[in-house]
Amino acid sequence: MTYLIQLPHVGESVTEAVIGKWLVGIGDHVNKFDPMVEVVTDKVNMEFPAPESGTITSISAVEGDTVPMGSDIGEMDPDDPNAVPEASTSGMANAPGAPGIVGEMITGANVGPTGGTFADTSMETSSPGGSSVQNTGSVGEGRNRSDYYSPVVMRLASQNGIDLSTVTGSGSGGRVTRADVQAAIEGSGMQVAASPTESPASTDDSLVEPTPIRKIIAANMVRSWTQIPHAWTSIEVDVTGLVRLRDSQKEYFRSRNGVSLSYVAFSLFALAAALRRSPLANSAWIDGKIRMNGQVNIGVAVASDAGLVVPVIRNADQLSVAELAGAAAPLIESARSGKLTIEQVQGGTFTLNNTGPLGSVWGGSIISPPQVAIVNTEAIVKRPVVVESDTGDSIAIRQMMNLSLSFDHRVLDGAEAGMFIQDVKAGLEAFGPGSDIG
Amino acid sequence: MATKTVIEAVRDAMHEEMSRDQNVLVMGEDIAERGGVFLATDGFVEDFGSARVIDTPLAESSIAGIALGAAVNGLRPIAEIEFADFIWPAMNQIVGEASKVRYGTAGKKYAPMVVRMPYGGGVRGGLYHSQSIDVVFAHQPGLHVVAPSTPYDAKGLLKSAIRSDDPVIFLEHKRTYRLVRGEVPDQEYTLPIGVADVKREGSDLTIVAFGLMVHYCLEAANMVAESDGIDAEIVDLRSLTPLDRDTILKSVRKTSKALVVQEDSLSYGVGAEIAATIATSAFEDLDAPVARLAGPDLPEMPFSPALEAEYMLSPEKIATAIRELAAY
Numbered sequence A: 001m002t003y004l005i006q007l008p009h010v011g012e013s014v015t016e017a018v019i020g021k022w023l024v025g026i027g028d029h030v031n032k033f034d035p036m037v038e039v040v041t042d043k044v045n046m047e048f049p050a051p052e053s054g055t056i057t058s059i060s061a062v063e064g065d066t067v068p069m070g071s072d073i074g075e076m077d078p079d080d081p082n083a084v085p086e087a088s089t090s091g092m093a094n095a096p097g098a099p100g101i102v103g104e105m106i107t108g109a110n111v112g113p114t115g116g117t118f119a120d121t122s123m124e125t126s127s128p129g130g131s132s133v134q135n136t137g138s139v140g141e142g143r144n145r146s147d148y149y150s151p152v153v154m155r156l157a158s159q160n161g162i163d164l165s166t167v168t169g170s171g172s173g174g175r176v177t178r179a180d181v182q183a184a185i186e187g188s189g190m191q192v193a194a195s196p197t198e199s200p201a202s203t204d205d206s207l208v209e210p211t212p213i214r215k216i217i218a219a220n221m222v223r224s225w226t227q228i229p230h231a232w233t234s235i236e237v238d239v240t241g242l243v244r245l246r247d248s249q250k251e252y253f254r255s256r257n258g259v260s261l262s263y264v265a266f267s268l269f270a271l272a273a274a275l276r277r278s279p280l281a282n283s284a285w286i287d288g289k290i291r292m293n294g295q296v297n298i299g300v301a302v303a304s305d306a307g308l309v310v311p312v313i314r315n316a317d318q319l320s321v322a323e324l325a326g327a328a329a330p331l332i333e334s335a336r337s338g339k340l341t342i343e344q345v346q347g348g349t350f351t352l353n354n355t356g357p358l359g360s361v362w363g364g365s366i367i368s369p370p371q372v373a374i375v376n377t378e379a380i381v382k383r384p385v386v387v388e389s390d391t392g393d394s395i396a397i398r399q400m401m402n403l404s405l406s407f408d409h410r411v412l413d414g415a416e417a418g419m420f421i422q423d424v425k426a427g428l429e430a431f432g433p434g435s436d437i438g
Numbered sequence B: 001m002a003t004k005t006v007i008e009a010v011r012d013a014m015h016e017e018m019s020r021d022q023n024v025l026v027m028g029e030d031i032a033e034r035g036g037v038f039l040a041t042d043g044f045v046e047d048f049g050s051a052r053v054i055d056t057p058l059a060e061s062s063i064a065g066i067a068l069g070a071a072v073n074g075l076r077p078i079a080e081i082e083f084a085d086f087i088w089p090a091m092n093q094i095v096g097e098a099s100k101v102r103y104g105t106a107g108k109k110y111a112p113m114v115v116r117m118p119y120g121g122g123v124r125g126g127l128y129h130s131q132s133i134d135v136v137f138a139h140q141p142g143l144h145v146v147a148p149s150t151p152y153d154a155k156g157l158l159k160s161a162i163r164s165d166d167p168v169i170f171l172e173h174k175r176t177y178r179l180v181r182g183e184v185p186d187q188e189y190t191l192p193i194g195v196a197d198v199k200r201e202g203s204d205l206t207i208v209a210f211g212l213m214v215h216y217c218l219e220a221a222n223m224v225a226e227s228d229g230i231d232a233e234i235v236d237l238r239s240l241t242p243l244d245r246d247t248i249l250k251s252v253r254k255t256s257k258a259l260v261v262q263e264d265s266l267s268y269g270v271g272a273e274i275a276a277t278i279a280t281s282a283f284e285d286l287d288a289p290v291a292r293l294a295g296p297d298l299p300e301m302p303f304s305p306a307l308e309a310e311y312m313l314s315p316e317k318i319a320t321a322i323r324e325l326a327a328y
Helices: A151-160 A178-194 A212-227 A240-257 A263-277 A321-336 A414-429 B006-020 B044-048 B060-072 B088-104 B134-138 B151-163 B212-228 B245-255 B270-281 B305-311 B315-327
Strands: A003-006 A016-022 A035-040 A045-049 A054-059 A066-068 A072-078 A230-238 A284-286 A289-291 A298-300 A350-353 A373-377 A381-389 A392-408 B002-005 B024-028 B053-055 B076-080 B114-119 B144-146 B168-173 B180-184 B197-200 B205-209 B232-236 B239-241 B258-265 B291-295
Touching: A151 A178, A230 A414, A240 A263, A240 A321, A240 A392, A240 A414, A263 A298, A263 A321, A263 A350, A263 A373, A263 A414, A298 A321, A373 A414, A392 A414, B002 B006, B002 B151, B006 B024, B006 B044, B006 B151, B006 B168, B006 B180, B024 B060, B044 B053, B060 B076, B060 B088, B076 B151, B088 B134, B114 B151, B134 B144, B134 B239, B134 B270, B144 B151, B151 B168, B151 B180, B197 B212, B197 B245, B205 B212, B205 B245, B205 B315, B212 B232, B212 B258, B212 B315, B232 B245, B245 B258, B245 B270, B258 B270, B258 B315, B270 B291, B291 B315
Parallel strands: A298 A350, A350 A373, B024 B053, B024 B076, B076 B114, B114 B168, B144 B168, B205 B232, B205 B258, B258 B291
Antiparallel strands: A003 A072, A016 A035, A016 A066, A035 A045, A054 A072, A230 A392, A284 A289, A373 A392, A381 A392, B002 B180, B144 B239, B197 B232
16 A cells, blocks of 8 residues: 655644755654655755654655645555554645736745644535534525615616616615616616607506516527627628619519518528638637538528518528528518427528618627628619729729628737628628529 | 745735835744744745844834834834734733824824734633734724735735834734635735625624634524524624725615624624624614624633633524524
């Protein structure tokens, strides 16, 4: 059996020592308490006795080594096979690291001025909250506090005209916390801004409990906004050819397929092709790792009465424009009428937000985690554009559309995002009268 | 910048001030030939001579009394008390006399002296090498009480203490001496006495502490940030008197919750003064009762390792108190 010989603790604040001289060698037999090794500290020089009777089998700390108190300095084969070393010391819990301005704690053990060996359990045996005399003034006892208001809650409510009886408490015992009342203040402010007073007779503000889906959307948006470092880029796309193509095909397409040939279908087609070529834009950030998604599944943001929903077009890169139009139409209809199934909203790897119908020309959308990007297809507007040709520059009226991309800067840098969105632009501008839409 | 331990920062501060001003001298038990019990003045007698590096008798009343006499006569003595636990025979010289010199002479005399004391527990020191004596001196007007937690603060504040024209009780937590390392600028600097320092910024609650407890609080704050998403702000008092009430109140007004952590026993402690300050001046900003976490009201630090661990605060105990207050 091997018995670890550990450097004992010698005095307060002494964390390390220098091995001065071994008084015994490997193979020597020592009796318990025989002088074994001389140790030099910045407080004292002393001889350490053998912890047990036995034969020295190895020496790991040689003369001149600086070693932390409590560390192993050698091994012995004890005469008593039942001899058990005293518990190893661990000192402070933190590992040494680069010191900052606040400083660091280094591993070390501490002992009383009278010396002697013992296990330093100061950081391990503590039983948080276990000592009845440790902490007085306990603040967390679980009585009902739903009708108790702290000074700051009363002050904020009074200053902001909040009726506290309408605020749901999230604190101990249902207590309304400062955070709760601040949320109520912010909520009422948003409501006032969103719904201007309709008549002078009803100027009273009121608090409305959000619907469950509103709360989920709110939580998701906060999570995305607070966790994802968003960055944005926006480019102009000349969709004159695309508009002409769609105008020439849409009547025939509807009569043949029963669904409209939407701009969304063209956008999905260009996006899917670009995502296949830029796999990073189609990836996901999950627990600090980047998952490269094998499929290109594009979600389409749809406004419904209940709120924002995002049905997903699966394997969009394997579908033609016509097939995409056919796949998207029923999903969007289901979304608007609130009939989507769970399967239809899961598995998206990228999101298309068609903001054009709302007249938007630029927007920075919030990314849907764990996706790493979302694109807005903005309004198509006729604009005077400088057109270059062999005969010189001229001004033409063109159908222009902006693509606005929000991307997760943890995964994508501006160069990659820019290349991706340029690829989408090229795909959209390639459409023209005569293009095959499948 | 160099990385130093607290004891190295203390040594550097004294050495620089003794080199700068020949009126500065050090005195104490075994501080000359032996360099002091913690080697704070190691090598000083060779550099400055035995007239300025003075071994004293084993009598704290004598050390404090001689220092006081030297101070009122124009010198700037730094008296080292081996362990703060041994200060009690010198209470008359410090509390009864030194604190009153300026007031009692209507400003005609003053006592520019520093009394350095290693204090605090968690070092297996038992009854006579673990005491926290801070509040006894903090209660006495006329004294400054300084208790740094980092090498940077220790050096800058000790230099200011030596240059102060009033008596300064300079408390050095002995467990931090070689346990805490930190960056210390190579160039000359001092830090003002009476100014607290926010060691960690946070939004959910304020923790007020000093000395070793600052480091335990930082560790606890990192634990609860990771496990519970609680964002704690930590105010390091650095000086107990003058007390930087503005920094404490500014932080509490931001977070609305306060936890005071003190190593010493609970009753009539530093935490009581801070809790009263917050209750008086930030009542309308409070969202929870001011919480105190302290040692138990026992006569002294127990020697048994298990009992000492029970007596001493730890990052785990502090983390529990933080979670409790955050959940209120």
